Amino acid sequence: MVRAEYEIASGAYDCAGEVSSDIKRQLKQLGIDAGTLRRVAVSSYEMEMNIIIHSLGGVINLTVDNEWITLFSKDRGPGIPDVELAMREGFSTAGEDARNMGFGAGMGLPNMKRNADTFNIFSQMEEGTRITITFRVI
């Protein structure tokens, strides 16, 4: 069993991707197969970028047991007004700064959902967004 928690600051573009790189490194050490590794890494990168771009800061939790890899993110708001719209490919509210760095394609949430075996999102305005995604260990 592996557990890790990563704090992610809002607007921390300079270190964006470091958490996902660490998650990928940890899973590789556990001997997780290359395909699953790739799906988890892509999803955690999207998760990380979403917290940096859209939230007031948050955390990502990684849990690994014999059957499942679980990524759980929880941010401190502001929340997503229309989750269904946010799930639509190409829809993005990312600002100019994020777009200039190559983000804000509107693929983040759909990309997480596509790569994961299960995907759950709950968002409440003023409170924040929680996402749980799981991957079956092969």
Next chain:
Amino acid sequence: MTIAEIVKCLDARVLCGEENLGQRVTSACCSDLMSDALAFIHENAMLLTGITNAHVVRTAGILDLKCVAFVRGKVPPPDVIGMAREAGLVTMTVNKTMFTCAGLLYEGGLRGAPMCWPSRDEAAG
């Protein structure tokens, strides 16, 4: 195509990763949006982009990309090239537009990833 063949095809200048020029690339993706790259890039792929910041190298690391070509004559800052070198990523700069680069590579035999997202089996490599 091998990366060495890609360098020749594009008349590119290699910035780092010379030791990996013999690696084989089977598909390419053109994008200035890293989230698009994360969605559509397959195994053994290369990325053509006009973005030159550290996120390109981090995205390449997440996707296990073989090489990145910076188009329109762009050259990343030294710290970004340093990151790529450390990761063993081949980077090159090409003094051509993205469209021209894509055309030359297609003519050379390289193909893009299919528009649909890969099946779970394909994604699993």
